[in-house]
Amino acid sequence: MTTATELLQRLAGRAVGVVGLGLIGGSLGLDLRKQGIAVHGWTHRQVTAERALARGLVDQASVHPQVLHGCALVLLALPLDQLVSPPPQLLEGLPGDALVMDMGSVKGPVLASMQHRLPRFVACHPMAGTANAGVEAGVAGLFAGRPWVITPSGQEDPEDLALARALGIALGATVLECDAASHDQAVALISHMPVLVSAALLHNAASGGAAALAQALASSGFADTTRIGGGNPQLGTLMARCNQDAVLAALESYQQQLEHLRFLVLSKDWQVLQEKLSAAQALRPDFL
Amino acid sequence: MTTATELLQRLAGRAVGVVGLGLIGGSLGLDLRKQGIAVHGWTHRQVTAERALARGLVDQASVHPQVLHGCALVLLALPLDQLVSPPPQLLEGLPGDALVMDMGSVKGPVLASMQHRLPRFVACHPMAGTANAGVEAGVAGLFAGRPWVITPSGQEDPEDLALARALGIALGATVLECDAASHDQAVALISHMPVLVSAALLHNAASGGAAALAQALASSGFADTTRIGGGNPQLGTLMARCNQDAVLAALESYQQQLEHLRFLVLSKDWQVLQEKLSAAQALRPDFL
Numbered sequence: 392m393t394t395a396t397e398l399l400q401r402l403a404g405r406a407v408g409v410v411g412l413g414l415i416g417g418s419l420g421l422d423l424r425k426q427g428i429a430v431h432g433w434t435h436r437q438v439t440a441e442r443a444l445a446r447g448l449v450d451q452a453s454v455h456p457q458v459l460h461g462c463a464l465v466l467l468a469l470p471l472d473q474l475v476s477p478p479p480q481l482l483e484g485l486p487g488d489a490l491v492m493d494m495g496s497v498k499g500p501v502l503a504s505m506q507h508r509l510p511r512f513v514a515c516h517p518m519a520g521t522a523n524a525g526v527e528a529g530v531a532g533l534f535a536g537r538p539w540v541i542t543p544s545g546q547e548d549p550e551d552l553a554l555a556r557a558l559g560i561a562l563g564a565t566v567l568e569c570d571a572a573s574h575d576q577a578v579a580l581i582s583h584m585p586v587l588v589s590a591a592l593l594h595n596a597a598s599g600g601a602a603a604l605a606q607a608l609a610s611s612g613f614a615d616t617t618r619i620g621g622g623n624p625q626l627g628t629l630m631a632r633c634n635q636d637a638v639l640a641a642l643e644s645y646q647q648q649l650e651h652l653r654f655l656v657l658s659k660d661w662q663v664l665q666e667k668l669s670a671a672q673a674l675r676p677d678f679l
Numbered sequence: 680m681t682t683a684t685e686l687l688q689r690l691a692g693r694a695v696g697v698v699g700l701g702l703i704g705g706s707l708g709l710d711l712r713k714q715g716i717a718v719h720g721w722t723h724r725q726v727t728a729e730r731a732l733a734r735g736l737v738d739q740a741s742v743h744p745q746v747l748h749g750c751a752l753v754l755l756a757l758p759l760d761q762l763v764s765p766p767p768q769l770l771e772g773l774p775g776d777a778l779v780m781d782m783g784s785v786k787g788p789v790l791a792s793m794q795h796r797l798p799r800f801v802a803c804h805p806m807a808g809t810a811n812a813g814v815e816a817g818v819a820g821l822f823a824g825r826p827w828v829i830t831p832s833g834q835e836d837p838e839d840l841a842l843a844r845a846l847g848i849a850l851g852a853t854v855l856e857c858d859a860a861s862h863d864q865a866v867a868l869i870s871h872m873p874v875l876v877s878a879a880l881l882h883n884a885a886s887g888g889a890a891a892l893a894q895a896l897a898s899s900g901f902a903d904t905t906r907i908g909g910g911n912p913q914l915g916t917l918m919a920r921c922n923q924d925a926v927l928a929a930l931e932s933y934q935q936q937l938e939h940l941r942f943l944v945l946s947k948d949w950q951v952l953q954e955k956l957s958a959a960q961a962l963r964p965d966f967l
């Protein structure tokens with residue numbers, strides 16, 4: 392993990408607040424505490440607060456927002472819908488002088504909902520995860536080597552953007568910056584829309600007369616292709632809901648790509664089909 | 680690996696011929712030789728014959744079909760197109776008294792092309808593989824625990840079917856039987872059509888304005904979903920070509936499934952979308 396010198400200087404001895412102590416919030420807490428930074432957690436349920444303390448995710452944890460008092464930086468590690476439509480008690484509980492950053496996987500709608508409501512806000516998407524959720528899910532080193540995407544709107548204070556970058560660097564992540572719309576388009580292409588593509592494969596394989604045989608014969612290729620389609624349905628729905636425009640655009644262009652391949656099979660144009668599959672093979676390493 | 684007693688009895692000391700010494704042929708040779716069965720390989724190129732001998736894939740190898748003389752069983756481990764449209768020299772080179780089995784991944788067209796041309800033929804699809812090809816690709820134990828699908832037409836001699844089953848059992852595979860059309864439908868659903876679905880994801884992600892950012896942000900989910908779409912283009916094309924009807928049918932029903940999901944996103948029917956994603960999640964374990 393990269394040195395946290397700049398982050399420590401910018402925090403000037405003050406604590407970092409984390410709202411939500413699931414996979415992302417808990418992992419943030421573990422890594423920050425390792426660097427000698429005090430972490431204060433605000434969570435919804437008392438049992439989560441106690442478990443987060445017991446696991447060493449945070450130094451202090453509470454169901455009351457007062458726990459965030461004095462924090463220089465507050466990280467919102469909450470489900471997307473709470474970022475897009477923040478409950479009043481969330482907004483009221485945030486310390487007015489802190490920089491607030493969200494950790495959500497869609498950026499345009501979060502910026503639109505948060506930036507005019509908070510004096511200091513930076514939108515960020517740490518692209519890391521595991522299949523786990525909840526207070527037991529946080530792990531050390533989750534962000535190391537993963538993209539840490541900051542999507543400035545242009546209204547941020549340069550010092551706040553510098554703190555957002557220093558946090559990503561301190562976590563060992565690769566800091567990237569882009570506008571929110573480009574981010575949302577990109578994640579629709581590589582993550583949100585593929586969930587639907589993958590889920591449709593499962594429904595299709597299970598719906599025909601050959602379903603039982605398909606189950607018996609399915610191998611690792613089908614398992615890989617359907618992994619994200621068989622993932623958390625709440626999360627998949629939230630991503631489609633909070634990134635609707637980009638997901639629809641990605642889905643429509645995808646349907647055209649697939650229809651072109653169908654046309655090649657239908658018209659027995661095996662030469663062009665093979666060229667398309669060769670091109671796909673050549674494209675893939677750029678995405679790994 | 681299960682005992683080979685019945686196979687040894689049925690072969691009565693005679694050798695097994697393998698035509699084609701790539702991943703499947705080489706792996707068959709390794710496993711059969713381990714059980715004390717003599718394996719004779721017929722291959723196209725002298726350098727392959729020599730390398731197959733050096734690797735211990737076969738006891739004898741030659742570019743001449745005479746090497747198959749005396750074999751009780753001959754396994755065709757050849758590319759699909761050579762099974763669907765067998766070259767005359769292949770058919771002429773096969774010993775007239777041997778049971779011939781193919782190892783191709785499409786069964787209807789192979790049965791149609793082979794059964795009336797050979798006195799004794801059983802169609803079989805061992806559903807095992809790795810990403811490797813060629814004479815270096817064969818590995819021991821490739822078929823263990825994997826489906827060994829026999830697709831009888833009803834014209835086979837029961838003794839020949841028994842030998843085909845005994846071979847699968849001796850290799851440690853799970854022997855299944857079904858009609859060729861059902862097999863071809865099932866593999867279209869779980870393997871051949873998903874290649875196109877997966878390849879279209881790569882083309883789509885690489886074609887828009889957000890392509891460079893998509894490349895930078897793509898993670899393990901995208902890597903998994905596109906693995907088979909980024910696979911061997913010759914193989915993907917052959918599967919579509921040799922299983923055209925079933926692939927088209929699977930693709931068309933797939934497009935309807937996907938269009939339904941698009942409609943749910945478009946109409947903001949998040950409740951039904953979440954139900955569909957929950958159903959997909961529940962379906963997946965049946966395919967693992």
